[in-house]
Amino acid sequence: MANFTSSPGVSLNEIDKSFISPTPIKAGAAIIGPTVKGPVELPTVVTSYSDFKDKFGGSFVSGSNTFSYLTSLSAYNYFVEGGESLLVSRVVSGSFTAASSSTIFAGTPSTTSSVVFETLSKGIININSGPFDSDGVLTNGSEDNIKYEIAGSNLDTGTFNVIIRQGNDKNSDKIILETFNKVSLDPNQSNFISKVIGDQVVEYDSSTNQIDITSGDFPNASRYIRVKSIPNLTPDYFDNAGLAKPASKLFIPANGTGSFGGAFGDVLPGASFYKEIATIGEQTQGLVGTDYDNMINLLGNVNEFQFNVLTTPGLNNGSHTSQISSIIDNTIQRGDNIFVMDTVRYSSTLANALAQAATRNTSYVATYFPWLRVQDPETGKLVFVPPSTMIPGVYAHNDKVANTWNAPAGISRGGLSTVLQAKLKLTEANKASLYDGNINPIATFPKKGVVVFGQKTLQKGASALDRINVRRLLIELKEYIGQVADTLVFENNTITTRNKFLSTVTPFLENIQQNGGLYAFKVIMDDTNNTDDVIDRNQLVGNIYIQPTKTAEFISLDFIVLPTGAEFPA
Numbered sequence: 001m002a003n004f005t006s007s008p009g010v011s012l013n014e015i016d017k018s019f020i021s022p023t024p025i026k027a028g029a030a031i032i033g034p035t036v037k038g039p040v041e042l043p044t045v046v047t048s049y050s051d052f053k054d055k056f057g058g059s060f061v062s063g064s065n066t067f068s069y070l071t072s073l074s075a076y077n078y079f080v081e082g083g084e085s086l087l088v089s090r091v092v093s094g095s096f097t098a099a100s101s102s103t104i105f106a107g108t109p110s111t112t113s114s115v116v117f118e119t120l121s122k123g124i125i126n127i128n129s130g131p132f133d134s135d136g137v138l139t140n141g142s143e144d145n146i147k148y149e150i151a152g153s154n155l156d157t158g159t160f161n162v163i164i165r166q167g168n169d170k171n172s173d174k175i176i177l178e179t180f181n182k183v184s185l186d187p188n189q190s191n192f193i194s195k196v197i198g199d200q201v202v203e204y205d206s207s208t209n210q211i212d213i214t215s216g217d218f219p220n221a222s223r224y225i226r227v228k229s230i231p232n233l234t235p236d237y238f239d240n241a242g243l244a245k246p247a248s249k250l251f252i253p254a255n256g257t258g259s260f261g262g263a264f265g266d267v268l269p270g271a272s273f274y275k276e277i278a279t280i281g282e283q284t285q286g287l288v289g290t291d292y293d294n295m296i297n298l299l300g301n302v303n304e305f306q307f308n309v310l311t312t313p314g315l316n317n318g319s320h321t322s323q324i325s326s327i328i329d330n331t332i333q334r335g336d337n338i339f340v341m342d343t344v345r346y347s348s349t350l351a352n353a354l355a356q357a358a359t360r361n362t363s364y365v366a367t368y369f370p371w372l373r374v375q376d377p378e379t380g381k382l383v384f385v386p387p388s389t390m391i392p393g394v395y396a397h398n399d400k401v402a403n404t405w406n407a408p409a410g411i412s413r414g415g416l417s418t419v420l421q422a423k424l425k426l427t428e429a430n431k432a433s434l435y436d437g438n439i440n441p442i443a444t445f446p447k448k449g450v451v452v453f454g455q456k457t458l459q460k461g462a463s464a465l466d467r468i469n470v471r472r473l474l475i476e477l478k479e480y481i482g483q484v485a486d487t488l489v490f491e492n493n494t495i496t497t498r499n500k501f502l503s504t505v506t507p508f509l510e511n512i513q514q515n516g517g518l519y520a521f522k523v524i525m526d527d528t529n530n531t532d533d534v535i536d537r538n539q540l541v542g543n544i545y546i547q548p549t550k551t552a553e554f555i556s557l558d559f560i561v562l563p564t565g566a567e568f569p570a
Helices: 049-056 069-080 193-197 289-298 321-334 350-357 391-401 428-436 468-486 495-514 532-536
Strands: 029-033 044-046 086-090 101-105 114-119 146-154 159-166 176-184 201-205 210-215 225-229 256-259 309-311 338-341 365-369 372-375 382-385 419-422 440-445 449-452 518-524 543-548
Touching: 029 069, 029 289, 029 391, 044 049, 049 069, 049 086, 069 086, 069 382, 069 391, 086 289, 101 146, 101 256, 146 176, 176 193, 193 225, 289 321, 309 391, 321 338, 338 391, 338 468, 350 365, 350 428, 419 440, 419 449, 428 440, 468 495, 468 543, 495 518, 495 543
Parallel strands: 029 086, 029 309, 309 338, 338 365, 365 440
Antiparallel strands: 044 086, 101 114, 114 225, 146 159, 146 256, 159 176, 201 210, 372 382, 372 419, 440 449, 518 543
16 A cells, blocks of 8 residues: 655555565485495585496495495485485494505605505595506406506606506506596696695594594595695706706606505405395494494584485484484484484384384484385395385485475385385284384285385374474475575564565465465464564564365275165265
8 A cells, every 4th residue: 555645746665576586495315324435424415326336336345345235225216216316424434444545656766756645435445555467457456446547747747647547447448437637746837736636634523513624725626536745846956958947847757557555444244234034134234323423413414414304224213222313303403304214123023113113202203114125236136125225215206296295105106116025015904003103104015016105204292293294394384484584684674574575485385285285374474473572672573374285094985885766965
């Protein structure tokens, strides 16, 4: 309504409804677990399974006892089902050795004029320090180890090439992982080796739960190595013609091949983890619960890492109570994701699962039963995995074909396409018992396969938030509306500011309502909840009332047989 003054005239008013709505956050999943290789204590986003294999390796390392099939299969299934991004946090044993280093000598070999490389990862890529056979094959090296080659050394230009190769390849058939051409030892040049390859040491600080750069000046461009140190070069020298040349042109490496030596750091048990039903072993693959602590604490930082579902396949509530408690605390504090918790190990019963589920009470956690049998895409072996390995893929599929406020369950959205069988074919009584205990059954249907057939959270009290679709809806609402509210901090508490909020939030909620996420809603931000007293306290108050839609989980169909001539109900 126009605001007229006491004298005749024209009132010109502006009503701005052009505020641009922020884009809703569509983060992917996160997984904490062991991998074959890759950065340690540095959560890394991968966008495909091939990207995962490139950065973290596959599920099995030939010739070693390192098995990471739970993490690998979780990543594989997630992308098969349509996931777009996955945050991978590699866990290693606290007994693993630090990354190994390798020294390459400059010019005439001398310990005072050498370049030292260091691997970025712990464990798998520092298996052996040589020797090499006549074709450059690293003795006892595997395809998952790396080595370096120095080529193109040129004393005139003071440059050389650094080539990172697969550990067991041949000079006659090279498998090149990375190439850094024409690098220099001169720190004044743009092609200075540390600038090109990187030299930063990135470590986790347990006191702050932050990732810190502890040393180095240049970001790591290589996925495998960093420059640990370079020669302490002497000042310019004069050649036979009396011309000055920088020392960096004298002390350059000779052409050749080298490896990354040092202890392998293999502390995993010797028995295979590809075990059949009767002999399945410990699911953390040689790690202990405390090996997970740093990564769990790190992913509690909502400002640094964003995702909508978290899994830790290998950890379970029955065996790793402390770690599970930390994860749940972090999840509740973050408020932006659901933690898919495994209750028990492979050999445990339905009763054990119910007992473990009963120890937790929160709408930010969901759990499933039973374990599932799948085929490892790397080896073709049949293995059993905990349900958390497969569930992120279900969420990804649901979000691809529907919305976060739809239930990630049922025939249309809860199918487990990569699962061959469930460990237990649940009876109707089993499913009822599980659902009463807030555990989501994974059921087997003729011609339909294995299907997630429940969508409960672990909240014990009956409310809308005891369902996953409502919890995920509320997470999305809070993320989006929270972003809108961020833009209003330090704005004047006026009707203009309130209208800015309302004009952005209302269409967003209307869209969700039109797409079946809400029955009804109402947003109040006016003088009724922003009284003089509230304003004087520098507060802006809004009330957002929502009626989330409910899923049809219990369907009753009555077949009524009528006599001939009877009328049907109106």
